[in-house]
Amino acid sequence: MLTSIILISFITLKEIQMQTNSQLYQVSDIEHKIDLLSSKLWLLQQYHDEDALVQTRDAHEELKLLLNKKLFTHKNKIIIVANLIRMNANLGTLLELSQKDLESQFRHGITSPAGMLSARYSMTLQSMNEDLGKLERLAIKDSEISQRKILFAVILLMVVGSAVVMALTLFTLKTFNTNLNALTVGIKDLAKGNLNSRIEIHDTDELSILAEQFNLMKRSLEETTIKKDQLQLEVDRQTKELQQQREEFQHQANHDSLTKLYSRSAFEEQMKTAIARCGRTKQSAALLFIDLDRFKAINDCHGHAAGDAVLIQIAQKLLQTVRSSDIIARIGGDEFIIWLEPIENATQVITVINKLIEEFALPMQYQDVELLIDASIGVGFFPIDATELSGLLKVADDNMYKAKEIDGTTFQLTNKATVGFSDAKMA
Known part of the structure; x- marks a missing residue:
């Protein structure tokens, strides 16, 4: 059970790590698209030509397609992505204004339409980068919280599991000792020639089965009224015979049957x-x-x-x-x-x-x-x-x-x- 808990926790932690890496890769893709859009906007503001505007719109469209994918499932992350989609839509509106500014007579100055658009572009990109940073920190924080919960759960389960194992071990040991002591008392009674006593059986484990068979043996001995000395002689005879057989088997196993040398x-x-x-x-x-x-x-x-x-x-x-x-x-x-x-x-x-x-x-x-x-x-x-x-x-x-x-x-x-x-x- 404890081994399964540890394996499951490792698997879960690995899945969380993979999810975190996947989310960070997605954040990195969004960041890359925003950086690409920022560089194209810089070219547009520098050269104010149609080619720069086309490239900027392409970069804007790529970012839009990426943001419209369902990249995240967490509520807070979805809100941040929705905010990025909204700001990207604002950039699209600003690009339409840049189109009109290109068609009109271009004027320099911070209060000119081009200057105002440049400021709006910068503010929007800065806000998108801030939200992107929040998204990245949120992904890392969610991973940290998930991992902490898993570790706490594993520690708790291992403590509880260890306590259960310890309790079962102590209970098994107590039952084993009780039955073993009862069996020992029965054997001592048998050694003294007492065939009337019986071992009390309370459980159904292996030692209880052995005790039941021991009681049956004593009852059989009692019914056949074998005297103590006869029983002792029979036990001694069988013990000696078994010892001789054991020695013979041991000798046969270790020696060559023909030459009697070691095998x-x-x-x-x-x-x-x-x-x-x-x-x-x-x-x-x-x-x-x-x-x-x-x-x-x-x-x-x-x-x-x-x-x-x-x-x-x-x-x-x-x-x-x-x-x-x-x-x-x-x-x-x-x-x-x-x-x-x-x-x-x-x-x-x-x-x-x-x-x-x-x-x-x-x-x-x-x-x-x-x-x-x-x-x-x-x-x-x-x-x-x-x-x-x-x-x-x-x-x-x-x-x-x-x-x-x-x-x-x-x-x-x-x-x-x-x-x-x-x-x-x-x-």
């Missing part, structure tokens, strides 16, 4: 905290991107069950090689990620990678078949290579593809990582 989404959440922690403590870390080679051939030759067995054994090898505080995730079919934190130098990371290479070199058993598999490992260092997860993943992924170009289980680092640690020994 991609859970790994990204863990990484946000880990990267922020490293940035805050100024520690270094490393991201290992591992892609298994020849995994598709195992699936094709021995079946998906063999591939699943390989993935499970690979996950166990990873868990046995790195620290318990490090983060391991399976992010794709045969893609794994390891986050090593903290590290002091690149040598530590290479040591871990060499252990992984040794583990990957050992054959894996599936039924009566020994399976061999290679891995390509790409490494990204925090903060040398990147300070964000997306950047680290890109660096590690690029290095992993470079490692794929070499046969066997290999790894690749970026060049700046090799010089980023002073004690790194790169073969």
Whole structure:
């Protein structure tokens, strides 16, 4: 409501401003026509010839046509425009006298017909300019009054609206607290084993509906004469079951169902905290991107069950090689990620990678078949290579593809990582 009031007020103020500008433009047009007529009259008084008179009549006719348009609707402005029309008509009469003066013998002097006409012209133009100034001031004043009324109305409506909103909020809060307190008392009674009490319902809001359902539940419990200890045991059993289900669902949502490692989404959440922690403590870390080679051939030759067995054994090898505080995730079919934190130098990371290479070199058993598999490992260092997860993943992924170009289980680092640690020994 308050937002609508503000928008309407802005729209109204804009319309008032546009009306004011339009009226000022109209006043400016009239002023321009009067100035044009004044200049033509000056030429007529200077040269007293037929051409000057024709031009003056044309200017007079243009001003007459403009004034006869319904430019304004306000009463006072209409009166001023009518006065301008009357004075313009007087100028037309004076122009007829100027025509006769041209046909007669021209005489100079302030008391001559030409002098008298010049004085009348000047007085009429001065009066028209004064009325034009009144018209302009009236347009500005009307705009100011309209804007002031709009602003006062908006302020009043906003104050009233705010008061109404505050009253409704307090009333809603009071009703909510009353119903919530009644529901709290009912729950406490239920916890004590009191099945006879009922929550008094006075409203039809959401909490009242909840209280009604709560009363129905207590009545059902009372009718079935469940004892307090049995009810408590049932509640404890259901609570424990729900907690176990919740933990299972949480574990399934955060872990890969096959390898029990972190899933991609859970790994990204863990990484946000880990990267922020490293940035805050100024520690270094490393991201290992591992892609298994020849995994598709195992699936094709021995079946998906063999591939699943390989993935499970690979996950166990990873868990046995790195620290318990490090983060391991399976992010794709045969893609794994390891986050090593903290590290002091690149040598530590290479040591871990060499252990992984040794583990990957050992054959894996599936039924009566020994399976061999290679891995390509790409490494990204925090903060040398990147300070964000997306950047680290890109660096590690690029290095992993470079490692794929070499046969066997290999790894690749970026060049700046090799010089980023002073004690790194790169073969």
